[in-house]
Amino acid sequence: AQKITQTQPGMFVQEKEAVTLDCTYDTSDPSYGLFWYKQPSSGEMIFLIYQGSYDQQNATEGRYSLNFQKARKSANLVISASQLGDSAMYFCAMRAQGGSEKLVFGKGTKLTVNP
Amino acid sequence: KAGVTQTPRYLIKTRGQQVTLSCSPISGHRSVSWYQQTPGQGLQFLFEYFSETQRNKGNFPGRFSGRQFSNSRSEMNVSTLELGDSALYLCASSLGPVKDTEAFFGQGTRLTVV
Numbered sequence: 001a002q003k004i005t006q007t008q009p010g011m012f013v014q015e016k017e018a019v020t021l022d023c024t025y026d027t028s029d030p031s032y033g034l035f036w037y038k039q040p041s042s043g044e045m046i047f048l049i050y051q052g053s054y055d056q057q058n059a060t061e062g063r064y065s066l067n068f069q070k071a072r073k074s075a076n077l078v079i080s081a082s083q084l085g086d087s088a089m090y091f092c093a094m095r096a097q098g099g100s101e102k103l104v105f106g107k108g109t110k111l112t113v114n115p
Numbered sequence: 116k117a118g119v120t121q122t123p124r125y126l127i128k129t130r131g132q133q134v135t136l137s138c139s140p141i142s143g144h145r146s147v148s149w150y151q152q153t154p155g156q157g158l159q160f161l162f163e164y165f166s167e168t169q170r171n172k173g174n175f176p177g178r179f180s181g182r183q184f185s186n187s188r189s190e191m192n193v194s195t196l197e198l199g200d201s202a203l204y205l206c207a208s209s210l211g212p213v214k215d216t217e218a219f220f221g222q223g224t225r226l227t228v229v
Contacts, residue, residue, distance in 0.1 A: 035217075035218065037220070042222070043203050043205075043222060043223045043225065044220065044221070044222040044223060045205055045223070046220075047217060047218070047219050047220070050217050091158065093158075095218070099212060100163060100170060100171040100212070101146045101148050101163050101165070101170070101171075101207070101209055101212065101218065102148065102163055102171050102173075103148070103150075103158075103160065103207065103218060104160070105150075105157060105158040106157075107157050108157070
């Protein structure tokens with residue numbers, strides 16, 4: 001069975017600073033994918049970044065980067081130069097490759113960016 | 116390129132009624148998955164469809180059902196609604212069971228059962 005753990009229920013960061021949101025995972029699948037999503041109060045789940053388990057380099061998408069440490073089974077999201085609009089819930093998720101499209105989610109981290 | 120479209124956005128139903136939610140995936144995507152999000156249980160997987168076939172199902176009662184049409188659009192149905200079915204229902208669209216494919220979500224349907 002797959003499991004995602006997000007240990008930070010809430011995080012605060014000052015505008016323009018960087019912030020790291022933690023995510024650890026557990027799986028017995030040899031091949032898997034890791035996702036981060038942002039969910040504003042409107043409810044829409046916005047895709048941010050994806051990392052495949054066999055990717056050699058950490059994924060980056062603009063101000064978002066994924067700090068992937070396979071041996072530690074961690075996939076932390078780093079947001080650089082935080083903006084007020086980054087305030088939202090952030091979910092880490094994983095999916096086993098080569099079969100079901102089912103995503104397993106963590107409980108999320110509520111990020112608040114202060115001016 | 117249009118994103119994932121879910122309709123309706125908001126719905127209020129009475130206990131015992133049934134409801135049908137719709138999800139149109141991104142053009143070219145053939146896989147649709149459904150999730151229920153509640154404050155208590157978080158995001159839980161309902162079911163997954165690919166090429167009109169249900170590939171996987173979560174741990175939900177039989178009152179929850181779904182289907183996928185030949186154009187990849189999907190519907191989910193909940194019969195005999197209960198108060199506990201009040202939730203945000205999200206659908207995700209992806210290419211299918213292909214390695215390293217991303218999954219994109221719609222805006223969700225917020226269902227309130229009274």
